[in-house]
Amino acid sequence: MTIIYDKIAIIGVGLIGASIALAARRAGLAASVTGCEIDSAKAGEIEKLGLVDHVTTDAVAAVQDADLVVMAVPVGALGPLAAQIVPAMKPGAVLTDTGSTKRSVLRDVDPHISGDIHWIPSHPLAGTEHSGPAAGFAELFDGRYWLVLPREVPEDEVVRFESFVTGMGSVSERMDADYHDKVLALTSHLPHLIAYTIVGTAVDLESQLKNDVIRFSASGFRDFTRIAASDPVMWRDVFINNDEAVLEMLQRFSEDLSYLQRAIRWGEKDKLETLFSRTREIRRSIIDAGQS
Amino acid sequence: MTIIYDKIAIIGVGLIGASIALAARRAGLAASVTGCEIDSAKAGEIEKLGLVDHVTTDAVAAVQDADLVVMAVPVGALGPLAAQIVPAMKPGAVLTDTGSTKRSVLRDVDPHISGDIHWIPSHPLAGTEHSGPAAGFAELFDGRYWLVLPREVPEDEVVRFESFVTGMGSVSERMDADYHDKVLALTSHLPHLIAYTIVGTAVDLESQLKNDVIRFSASGFRDFTRIAASDPVMWRDVFINNDEAVLEMLQRFSEDLSYLQRAIRWGEKDKLETLFSRTREIRRSIIDAGQS
Structure with missing residues (x-):
């Protein structure tokens, strides 16, 4: 003390x-x-x-x-x-x-x-x-x-x-500030933006479907709703004030999502499995880093 | 018994x-x-x-x-x-x-x-x-x-x-099967696809930034890596076999994400705050439904 x-x-x-x-x-x-x-x-x-x-x-x-x-x-x-x-x-x-x-x-x-x-x-x-x-x-x-x-x-x-x-x-x-904003854009800001978006997508569904999405909300969506319950004013300010790095990471994310979207549309199983296997390793690294 | x-x-x-x-x-x-x-x-x-x-x-x-x-x-x-x-x-x-x-x-x-x-x-x-x-x-x-x-x-x-x-x-x-696939596309399949994507985006970063993303992985990204550690073969099959509903929900999600992206680019604070406040209510509904 x-x-x-x-x-x-x-x-x-x-x-x-x-x-x-x-x-x-x-x-x-x-x-x-x-x-x-x-x-x-x-x-x-x-x-x-x-x-x-x-x-x-x-x-x-x-x-x-x-x-x-x-x-x-x-x-x-x-x-x-x-x-x-x-x-x-x-x-x-x-x-x-x-x-x-x-x-x-x-x-x-x-x-x-x-x-x-x-x-x-x-x-x-x-x-x-x-x-x-x-x-x-x-x-x-x-x-x-x-x-x-x-x-x-x-x-x-x-x-x-x-x-x-x-x-x-x-x-x-x-x-330093530049690097901070880049790292946080991907580790924190973009995940929050995406969680807000998908929960927002659910808000706009026709009411029966929306009710059942809430009722049967499985793992995945449930985690997103938790993130999307974060303080609205704090997060509004984050996005407005780290717009450059967030928009850059969002651009990368959108490209990667389009790639997967195309793989789903064309039934390209190998592409999906390869990516899904690679992402597992990142989780392991985070657990190893003691930040899980 | x-x-x-x-x-x-x-x-x-x-x-x-x-x-x-x-x-x-x-x-x-x-x-x-x-x-x-x-x-x-x-x-x-x-x-x-x-x-x-x-x-x-x-x-x-x-x-x-x-x-x-x-x-x-x-x-x-x-x-x-x-x-x-x-x-x-x-x-x-x-x-x-x-x-x-x-x-x-x-x-x-x-x-x-x-x-x-x-x-x-x-x-x-x-x-x-x-x-x-x-x-x-x-x-x-x-x-x-x-x-x-x-x-x-x-x-x-x-x-x-x-x-x-x-x-x-x-x-x-x-x-019934049609309704099942629609509800699950949003509550489970799309969140998994997005989590796989954003963690995949991190995999492709230059190595110093990638290491720091792992090291400083904050809430948000950490939750996504957990979801993106799910079984690759099981999930490959899910996307291939619920492609129609997943692609439909993905389309809605992408539109909503573009809307937020534009709000960030143009500094439209009110739009962001309004959406972020609405998503909080969904979380409350899920807690009330006992599925949190």
Whole structure:
């Protein structure tokens, strides 16, 4: 139990923000944690759940004496938020975010950074389909990667931040924004887009068929509906803000899908079996990598 | 513990066949269960696992005195198998299958049925991404639907078969082949095809990116790799044999995906958020239906 940041402020106490509060307190990484939610009903819920030491609806007040400020809001809201809070932060404090896109975060937040705070963008590769403060739990980050983008910050501040995320149970890994957005486009953004699409296709079926699709929803579709239950605003912002990489991966995916579509239409069994056998190996690699 | 069929023969003791053996024995639904695998190495494995009372590599010998014969092989193998075993079955015995497509099964098996056996096609909506006899477990069908296609068979034989599948823990439900293939195309076949495709897209990435996609595989992609690890031969046969319904659903899916693709390209936030909110409701319906 070593305190790494005396005072932490978390702006946006949803699934991720609440889990950071719980994981940091579990490991005793901070002397006090303040949570900020502009919506007063949500702020009341956070208070009732006892997730943080202090709750406020005022972001500027929340960050004033914080040693670490975590922006855990949808990526589309980061620019305006940074503009509001950075001037109120104390010199030497660390600012981070948890956004699922990184090029857009640099584009939106960088212009508001002043020389005397340390801006370390980051992204924990963890989440569930649930959202809101009650969905948070202390174990969310255990064994999961937390990607860190160092930027122009003293190395000891980056190392300190990394010890904070590993203290919460994560595995820390540095990455640059371009590469991050490409990797995430395929591992996370495209799968979510596809899940949203196929569940949306079901929504539009005539009603008897739609009811039976729900009733007899087999493995496959059931997994997709879970993914497609994720927070709509967060994901809307992800696609808008990683459009370039998502559209590129989507193009590759569509080509590959057309290839399989053609193989089905022409009854080309060998092509199907060959691909289906190759994809099995990827699963094995992921299990070997301990990320299953 | 009521015996429903004195002797059961299961042809093909993979995930589904092995689970049927275990579920039937758990509930005491049969006096003896014979398992048949033409591959002698696999037959040895089944013997060693103790899944059934008797193991044989000879399908004709397996079915000769059976009261219920279950064909649990890939759908592409059902026609030749029926041609081989039906003439050896005793009068009054019941023949069923577990195939994931039903129109093709009727097309391939019906011509081989003689008047004195009862042919009741069926499909348990249960499975995992694992395959082979060691993957089977007695609880696989608990609470899952088992679709039954009555055909021209005496009602009491259908009711008896339904009591067998409910005895294994399933919920029995009658359905016709056309409707079955349509519902399954969307709930199961298309999701598998898409999962195979996106994991295949990852297979083809340049090697550094591919390695990092595996390493940082987040929720979403991880779920897809699990689905895409399913048995390649079984799934090859599913797509070839339900091509019409799969291609129709794929067409709808592609249109819907293009719509979202365009919304991303043009930054149409509202369209994305509206769809993502609607798909959440489907998940809620599935949880309410007890199939989550």
